[in-house]
Amino acid sequence: MNENRKKNNFNDSIKFESFKVIMKKIIFTLIILNFFISSGQSKKIQNLDFLMKSANEIGIFNGNIIVSQNGKIMYQNELGYTDYSKGKKLNRESTMPIGSITKEFNSTGILFLAEKGKLNLEDKVSTYLTYLPSWASKIQIKHLLQYTSGLPRIFKNTDSEYLSELNNVEKLEFEPGTGYIYSNANVFLQQEIIKKITNLSYEDFLKTKFFKKLKISGGKIPKDSTLTVNMAGSFDNDFKETTFIHGGGEMYFSITDLYNWVSNLQNKKIVNKNSINILAKSFDKNSESSLGNTIIENNKVVEHSHQGSGNNYESNVYYESKNKTIIVLITNNQNFKLSAITESILNILADKPFTIPKKSIYLDIRGKLLDNFQNGISFYEQIKSSQKEKYDFSSEFEDLINTGKYLMRRKRFEDAIKVFELSTTIDLKNSTGISSSYSFIGECYDKMKKSDLAIIYLKKALDFDAKNKNAEEMLKRIENK
Known part of the structure; x- marks a missing residue:
């Protein structure tokens, strides 16, 4: 034993x-x-830091960023200045307008009220807003969410301006639900319905129902075009102030505010899954939903991206469900590169090769051409000969076309013609593009009341592309005067 x-x-x-x-x-x-x-993970963070610091040094990103996966922030940084004077650095509390992304607030507010039983998406607009013309009895609230109301393009700054414009609309562009027009009139009417149902101002509704709960401290609007503490001013690539160049009235938010919004929305802490799917639904693949651009698979939002801009501010949010990746970028020096930066970030996170986006030709030459045309041309020729590693010449033709249109909008028709002429030399095989350039030249001469020259260039446009409908219609109109 x-x-x-x-x-x-x-x-x-x-x-x-x-x-x-x-x-x-x-x-x-x-x-x-x-x-x-x-x-x-450390290598990814190093690459993210290298990408963002390089983007800042090149001059395509002056702003704040947050990158997170599975609910944890893995990279956050503030790069650049609060305004054109370069006197103060951005910090985490710096706030900026976020453009069209604010439209997520009103559309989510509508679904929030629907979940509470305060409204039905099939309700007619006229049920709540009795002061509008008869077309309001045709439009359902769901049409406002998808921009399928048939209301024309209306972009104003104040409530009174919107009401005046809407009361002048005699009929809709199409039957509600049968077409798509991206018009801020849809957004304004959503806000008006929220105000009517809750008996609150729109700002108070957001603060009491959303912002306080989500720890969003922003939402303030500058008064009398005066920025308060932490509000960053905007500027162009020549460091000229542009904060209120096209008006004001926008709410300002920090990078943390915007991150909290996206995170809580996608975690179903604001509205439920069904509501998010409704918000993510668009009229067709070429149109935007209330959440911008989305991908829905198996009745689930797997990707959500939304861009907003105005007055040289720009913001971009991105979410994907697999790794719960969230990327948020805000800038007060718009360079139209936030989408490209986001793509590079996604490549880093996936351990793929990534590139550092280059500067836009258009954004750097337009102001210089406006101030002194010959100096602007000299600058363009100089960067083309010696700075191709810094500037993106892959879209040179499109940048010149956009520059010409920029000059046209400011009635600098002779200078615009010179830029359009220059664009015809970029790619001699691009007959469609050359036709477009000559069409714009014809339009310039038409606006200058030089019909004989307009006809010559419009015919030239049709020689390069017989299917150029714009040139064809303009030519008919001018010849039939």
């Missing part, structure tokens, strides 16, 4: 020692695994 007991103790001892060896191996493996995971 003693011998059996000794044998059992011996066997137990061996088992224990074996268990210790196995546990040591497991712990060692976990340590090694954790090391490689940490190394990989």
Whole structure:
């Protein structure tokens, strides 16, 4: 019996020692695994930092950023200045307007009220807003969410301006639900319905129902075109102030505010899954939803991206469901590169090669051409000959066309013609593009009341592309005067 007991103790001892060896191996493996995971994560953070600092040094990003995965912020930074004077650096509390992304607030507000039983998406607009013309009895609230109301393009700054414009609309562009027009009239009417149902101002509704709960401290609007503490001013690439160049009235938010909004929305803490799917639904693949651009698979939003801009401010949010990735970027020096930066960030997160976006030709030459045309042309020629590593010449033709249109809008028709002429030399095989350039030249001459020259260039446009409908219609109109 003693011998059996000794044998059992011996066997137990061996088992224990074996268990210790196995546990040591497991712990060692976990340590090694954790090391490689940490190394990989550290490399990603290094690459993110390199990308963003390079973007700032090149001059395509002056702003704030947050990148998170699975609910944890892995990279956050503030790069650049609060205004054109370069006197103060951006910080995490710096706030900026976020453009069209604010439209997510009103549309989510509508779904929030629907969940509470305060309205039905099939309700007619006239049920709540009785002061509008008869077309309001045709439009359902759901049409406002998808920009399918049939209301024309209306973009104003004040409530009174919107009401005046809407009361002048005699009929809709199409039957509600049958077409798509991206018009802020839809947004304004959503806000008006929210105000009517809740008996609150729109700003108070957002603060009491959303912002306080979500720890969003922003939402303030500058008074009398005066920025208050933490509000960043905007500027162009020549460091000229542009904060209120096209008016004001926008709410200002910090990078943390915007991150909290996207995170809580996608985690179903504001409205439920069904409501989010309704918000994500667009009229067709070429139109935007209330959440901007979305991808829905198996009745689930797997991707959500939304861009907003105005007065040289720009913002971009991105969410994907697999790794719960959130990327938020805000800038007070718009360079139209936030989407490209987001794409590079996604490549870094996926351990793929990434590129640093280059500067836009259009944004850097338009102001210089406006101030002094010849100096602007000299600058363009200089960067083309010696700074191709810094500037994006892959879209040179499109940038010149946009520059010409920019000059046209400011009635600098002779200068615009010179830029359009220059664009015809970029790619001699691009007959469609050359036709477009000549069409714009014809339009310039038409606006200058030089019909003979307009006809010459419009015919030239049709020689390069007989299917240029714009040139064809303009030519008919001018010849039939």
